[in-house]
Amino acid sequence: MYKVGSPLILQFPHSCCNTLGPLLDMDHQYITKTSSMRICHVVALPYPGRGHINPMMNLCKLVLSRQSRILITFVVTEEWLGFIATETKPDNVRFATVPNVIPSELDRAKDFPGFLEAVFTKMEAPFEKLMDEIEVETPVSAIISDTYMRCAVDVGNRRNIPVATVFPMSASVFTVFHHHELLVKNGHFPVELSERGEEHVDCIPGQWQIQEFHSTGPSIISQAGSDAFVSEGFCNWKKPERFQIHVGQPNSAHNQARQSCVNLMNQKQHIEVALSKQSDQVRTEYRTHLIASIVCIRFLFHQGFAFRSHDETEDSKNQGNFLGLLHFLAQHNEHFKSVVLKNAPRNLKLIAPVIQKDIVNAAANETTKAIISDLGDDIFSVLIDESHDVSIKEQMAIAIRYIDKKGHVLERFLGIVHVSDTTAVSLKMALESLFCQHGLILSRLRRQVYDGASNMQGEFNGLKSLILRENEYAYYVHCFAHQLQLTLVAVAKNHISIASFFSLVTNLINVVGDMQLQELNTRFVEVSTELLLCMACLDPMKFLDPTLGIVVHWCDQLRVLCHPSIGGFWTHCGWNSILEAVYAGVPMLTFPIFMDQVPNSKRIVEDWKIGWRVRREVRSESLVTREEISELVKMFMDMNSIERKDMSKRARELKEICPGAAAEGGSSISNIDAFLKDISQIHDPE
Template structure:
């Protein structure tokens, strides 16, 4: 019997999306990476990503991952506080996003519709709730993109099920005590199916802040009115949470991750130009460098920053630390150590470098997905929002890292000795670090195969395109 011919490629579709990310770096990057994946998946899929004028400037100032021709940027005026310093008034920033962006977006949408008709769908970040209302008023399907893990989405979507959370007006007990006889520790899986090892205490501090919690829950009122939900995560790492959500949500659920710029990484590997830090990495032994990046928003306190610097120097481990602010101060603290501090790096490219053997991370979703893709074990230092739950997934569910959070002192700072000890444990393969590294390699393989033809994310990307294509409706 002769070999069967390969199936023909799917026909091109004329499918234009208007996409609205929440104006924060992790959210914008997640949306852009989703658009890259969709545009690469099928001819005829295009996207207009709507950002503020400030964000348009940041994105067009040059960067490691240029957008494909099918993805373009459009800007609304700067009706919200600047990206620089928004952490100083997080509640005020969220309120501005919720109340001031809708009107200019509607005007821009009017212009786009006048040029080319209604889009096939609006893809909106979970935390741009007004976009769901706009789409429903105009009878344009709205797809909610969750740049959080499926586990975190499930916690927030089902928050009313947690103890003392009636109406979303009060926080659950966060002291780790038993809830009732026979129930055991404060595990969220006692109340929300599909979640393992996550504790009520992991919701601190954002979910015990009434104003922050109400803003979060307000967004999920609109999520319930969307036509589908998309996750930047992928099925192999969150199958229980995704299966549970598929049973409970009133709309389709697509997991299309990892939504990271891996296609751009392949293109840049062909580029002979090298940044100075890449030349430094080239000179280091395999798996010898700890990469350190604690995010660009709501970072650690100055006291904690100092302890990290002293701890890294004390560990005698090679490290590369990305630090946008306080570079000169930290450089003074790490003198004599085998490390370097840089203001910026192409993170995925660095994590995939053979010399990088560990990642000290704040556990932002994009950073976590990039570390999994690179097969790099993690040392977690979560701060707020979804980061403690991501840390729990890394350490207790996937077992690809260690947590520093449990070593915090009464003054809310983790000391240099504890940091140095944890760094050495991760990087020098002491204890069970060899098993951690082996499991990280398995998740690296899963991260890569899921996006290949036939993989779960590939199938969900194709199913999503079919779902929103005008010809299919």
């Protein structure tokens, strides 16, 4: 029996923590004396973060797979409900929300200490109120909370409800937290890293000697020294040198906090002050200026005209359609004339090619969103054609065909995707990437229309066949336009006049194409390589080479790691990601940043020996260069090297441990059953 309010720490051995994923699909019938008890109501309160919510939901699913007579109320913020509401969950799990009293998940990294403070201080009151509403319907038998949600224990104490807390990090990290007083007692914390950074620590029960603790430990426990300088008050006057240790180096937490305080007191630097200096007139003029550029671009869009000219200088007689139209608009509208071209600030004319492209991209995105919104969740067909452009780059044009709400059959262009080659596998990956970008799924595809090339309609390895293996309803139709082309080719071979006509058309296209290519080369001369690299950093989606990688908004990480083509995993060493990689048997490149990620990296590299560090020096703050990353990845992915073979072998050995832990009688199942037995005794002591 647990004492009321005493948190139970659910910790699983390292060899079995990573088995939660496969257990979600198990359908065990857990028959014990508790099967006849009344429904047990459990409230689950995760910490508001993806790395905490996912494990908590997995735990709930695992518990329900062992005992179905449990109702779980899963409590999240209103914002987080919007993120996870559509994800699959058991019928016995229901969502409940508290108001968004903490900073948004989308920008919490701007002030992470402030986010933690809000979680620790502002969540208790709304959670208490929610518990009042929940218990009116069904009394709560137990609370399962994240260890970081301290308010759950306080609420449980006041309501005489037992609380079990789930620690989402590794057992070794929990041990360091739990025995923090031993570190202080033995003089290991706080410490000056420059003097004792490589000291061994052997006072933690259950842990072997921890080398480099002082290069990892402080990032786990505190970056500022201890609570003596925050909430408890400093009283150890026999060791005044502690003050100097607390102040630390120029980049220490103390000095950063001090500088933040100085900045806060300097009112002239506040963003509100800077914004208030912008008068309403300036904002109105800028809006009018921007509207003028947008109006011109919309007209050129509608007419399908080119934007630029080969000579856009002020002395040019033909500056191109965009500038020419903007001049025309200014001459016939005094409202626009007062804010554009010569009357605009020299650094804010909104006529540069990059500005034009930004507006074009914004219009393209809005148009695509409108098409996807019009399609909704209906079925659709896809039309694909691939060829190389004038710069000899392979590309794939994609259009969709669907029936709108009024019954009209519509064909809409979706985009052009550059591909590394025209093999069926490359084309399918490019298609899936575009579908993922726009929220389309392959299961809603009902027809695929291509030409008759072998890479498109091949019976065994063509794009058609690859899609049919995943969706048997995506029927293939040979493109009618391509059939017409084949007919014209056959006719031209037998009629000299028709062949001469198409030869003339081909020559005309080649002449125009050469002119366009020359203009393209001229444009690239105008832009330096450095500028292109800067633009790539600002928006990598537009500059990422599709032959080297794909950027997606979200993916099922475990499913990706389990794919046989995956040879390695670059990770910041969050514990959930490590468990998934171990379960998949994938070696890792570790790049820890803070907190438990640093000792997790040590376990991967030094203890399990299934990965390498990207940054050799744990405490190094220097950037890793592109050349270093390239060389490291090449060595890491050399499947024929002895070191790589040994690392892959050890990863497979760890992977083979997982099924045993997940099997009936394994450590994961035994731990969950023991927990359920304790909960049932609390809920139904008879």
